[in-house]
Amino acid sequence: MTTELPASHVSHAPLAGVIGMPIAHSRSPRLHTHWLARYGLRGHYVPIPVMPEHLAEVLRVMPRMGFVGANVTIPHKEAVLTLADTVTDRAALIGAANTLIFRPDGKIHADNTDGYGFVANLRQNAPEWSPDKSTAAVIGAGGAARAVVASLLDSGVTELRITNRTRLRAEQIKAEFGARLVVYDWAQIGNMLEGATTVVNATSLGMEGKQPLRIPLDALSPGAVVTDLVYTPLMTPFLAEAQARGCHIVDGLGMLLHQAAPGFERWFGQRPEVDDEARRVALE
Incomplete structure (x- = not known):
């Protein structure tokens, strides 16, 4: 660069x-x-x-x-x-x-820098996260999901499962990003989570003012890293249920903070630290 x-x-x-x-x-x-x-x-x-x-x-x-x-x-x-x-x-x-x-x-x-922010958030808040040679599951196929897919593939996931309420959009992402992607019907979303070590909600479902993300989480593996790109509220119902099932959860605010850091450095000449104070300011 x-x-x-x-x-x-x-x-x-x-x-x-x-x-x-x-x-x-x-x-x-x-x-x-x-x-x-x-x-x-x-x-x-x-x-x-x-x-x-x-x-x-x-x-x-x-x-x-x-x-x-x-x-x-x-x-x-x-x-x-x-x-x-x-x-x-x-x-x-x-x-x-x-x-x-x-x-x-x-x-x-x-x-x-959205993909960078996504990965940096996971590495900071789930230090044990290891995407290499693993399976990831991504819910959603919009612009944010595309950044997540690109960054997960770059991080070394072997298989990336993706679903979207409109299947065609998920198929379009598979066509662009390649053979490591497997598209699931929205009705199969519970099956998609089985064995996944990284699970991502890249939709706006669960955000304040939106419908909650209502999906069966029975197949979630305890110990899986589960993250939600939504950060209003920080603890979405999706994250709360994943935590109750023994998963390591990561909220979406850190992605917002980390994606901002590279631009700040380029414009003002200083790499900023993403810390508790930055989180506090962003939430004010």
Whole structure:
């Protein structure tokens, strides 16, 4: 990965932000502002509400306004790939970008750190997690699931089982990611969990305001690492039941925190630590 111009080489205080619509709910500004203060760095990180029809124009003008980069969230994560000058292999594979770097010449570099954040969260909060030569099960086939699938395959899982309420979307992921994927019907979800050492809910089911994830967990192996990308609430019913069955559970907040760290480092020149204080700030 190309190293960008350090923040210290920027004559003004570097600017970064998060682009989306809506964006008021984003926890990223408070997290990045916390890190800037913690490390005594010059810079600002702001929420930037952008309608889809204005995205290209906003991205063109941001480097001239002093922005060194931005995070990207719904609904722009796919569209920015077509607007960037360079795209990392992992962002192209996932089909979405969440991190932009504005180079000194104004060109836009697009990356996806969601998979990195997913794996870093598991390694931090389930130190015994060992994906190599194991079986994983992923529930869901949206953009977040694609990042999870890419990172699990990269981590060495031998078999990755995937299911989605609309089977076609899971089949599309298999077609793109290859032979290690096995697609299960939604009705077979209980069978999919048997023998899996890593189980992931990559849907929004269980999030506040959404329907709970109602699936049979009888086949869960005690000791399996079970994680939910949902972090509102931190303890979803899915995680609570998995914990009651003897599984090691990991909530989704750490993925949010870890995926933010690479961008912060590129924009402001300091790798931030993901610790209890960062979790506290993100939850405020």
